Amino acid sequence: MNSVPGWDEELESAFSVYNGPYLPGRVASRHKTVCDILIPGGVVQAGISGALLRIGKQPVVGDFVVLLDQPELGSRMVVNILPRRTCLSRGAVGDGSGEQVLAANIDTIFIVTSAGKDLNLRRLERYLTVVYSSGASPVILLNKIDLADDPARMVEKIQSVAGDVPVIPLSALSKAGLDALNPYLIPGETVALIGSSGVGKSTLINAFFGEAVQKTADVRKDDEKGRHTTTVRQMFLLPSGAVLIDNPGIREIQLGDSSDGLEKAFSDIINAASNCRFKDCTHHDEPGCAVLQAVKAGLIPEERLDSYHRLTEELIFQSKKSEIGLKRLEKEKYKEIAVTIKKYRKFTGKP
Ligand SMILES: Nc1nc2c(ncn2[C@@H]2O[C@H](COP(=O)(O)OP(=O)(O)OP(=O)(O)O)[C@@H](O)[C@H]2O)c(=O)[nH]1
Numbered sequence: 001m002n003s004v005p006g007w008d009e010e011l012e013s014a015f016s017v018y019n020g021p022y023l024p025g026r027v028a029s030r031h032k033t034v035c036d037i038l039i040p041g042g043v044v045q046a047g048i049s050g051a052l053l054r055i056g057k058q059p060v061v062g063d064f065v066v067l068l069d070q071p072e073l074g075s076r077m078v079v080n081i082l083p084r085r086t087c088l089s090r091g092a093v094g095d096g097s098g099e100q101v102l103a104a105n106i107d108t109i110f111i112v113t114s115a116g117k118d119l120n121l122r123r124l125e126r127y128l129t130v131v132y133s134s135g136a137s138p139v140i141l142l143n144k145i146d147l148a149d150d151p152a153r154m155v156e157k158i159q160s161v162a163g164d165v166p167v168i169p170l171s172a173l174s175k176a177g178l179d180a181l182n183p184y185l186i187p188g189e190t191v192a193l194i195g196s197s198g199v200g201k202s203t204l205i206n207a208f209f210g211e212a213v214q215k216t217a218d219v220r221k222d223d224e225k226g227r228h229t230t231t232v233r234q235m236f237l238l239p240s241g242a243v244l245i246d247n248p249g250i251r252e253i254q255l256g257d258s259s260d261g262l263e264k265a266f267s268d269i270i271n272a273a274s275n276c277r278f279k280d281c282t283h284h285d286e287p288g289c290a291v292l293q294a295v296k297a298g299l300i301p302e303e304r305l306d307s308y309h310r311l312t313e314e315l316i317f318q319s320k321k322s323e324i325g326l327k328r329l330e331k332e333k334y335k336e337i338a339v340t341i342k343k344y345r346k347f348t349g350k351p
Pocket residue numbers: 143144145146147170171172173174196197198199200201202203204215216217218219226227228229230231247248249250
């Protein structure tokens with residue numbers, strides 16, 4: 001088996017159909033027109049084949065790719081993307097439709113929050129939904145506990161929205177609690193860090209390496225907001241053999257258009273809903289609603305149900321948007337085909 005980090009037997013068999021000047025690789029960072037690619041024994045830069053771009057396939061950080069390697073022609077090109085195990089995406093911003101894939105093949109996602117003004121349970125629910133949809137396993141890191149009076153109380157609060165998801169208190173700066181992350185940083189595993197700007201994602205990366213591999217910067221004094229120091233998504237290879245991905249701080253993460261993430265992130269509500277009188281109960285004001293009863297009994301916080309409603313609406317909006325986008329795409333394709341047929345008729349003189 002080759003030494004591309006994270007490579008497995010499934011990838012080996014997907015790659016085995018390529019005979020000739022092809023190399024397996026993994027996208028370590030993505031620039032506008034080129035990618036930095038980890039290949040067995042090093043890192044190379046490669047372009048992206050026009051054929052791949054034309055069919056709408058964009059390599060992202062974490063992708064396992066097929067490289068056409070022709071050094072005698074001075075050319076190295078990503079010609080295919082191997083099947084993705086997991087896929088972290090978010091809803092496109094603005095009126096763009098569909099989803100935007102951020103990174104691929106991540107096993108564990110560390111959702112980083114800091115024990116200060118960043119702590120926001122509603123935002124954590126949103127992150128959990130997005131991470132569950134990606135197929136990766138979430139772990140919540142409560143960073144900067146050196147600044148907190150009562151970190152245990154904060155962990156308790158977070159655990160109330162996290163269900164079975166581990167919540168790990170630590171300090172990237174003092175390195176307290178870092179050992180608790182070792183079980184995730186094992187050979188072949190890919191771990192990505194996400195969270196707002198300034199929560200300490202890059203400081204954590206530096207702590208794992210024991211040296212400054214990433215730039216970090218102070219947060220603003222008044223509101224503790226970060227300064228968007230990291231601007232490029234990038235992969236790092238730890239001495240342990242684990243792969244780490246540092247991400248730019250996320251301003252506000254939009255949901256993609258898959259609903260299974262929401263169901264996992266709100267499994268308490270989904271479980272209660274199985275006892276609602278009506279199968280299509282929306283848990284707003286229906287009689288016999290078991291979810292509303294659970295809220296009344298204090299088993300589910302009201303703000304959590306509100307959050308669930310808000311995210312459900314957002315999800316419906318997102319999937320409508322991508323449906324419209326899909327129709328537009330089909331229309332354009334159809335137009336393209338119609339033009340080709342017209343040209344063909346002109347050329348052959350056939351009706
Ligand atoms: N007190 C304390 N400060 C920390 C800790 N971890 C990080 N910081 C500080 O928080 C600030 C922001 O850290 P970064 O690592 O740059 O944050 P980031 O999440 O990478 O931010 P972006 O790259 O902007 O998304 C820096 O001044 C760090 O020194 C910690 O555990 N305790």
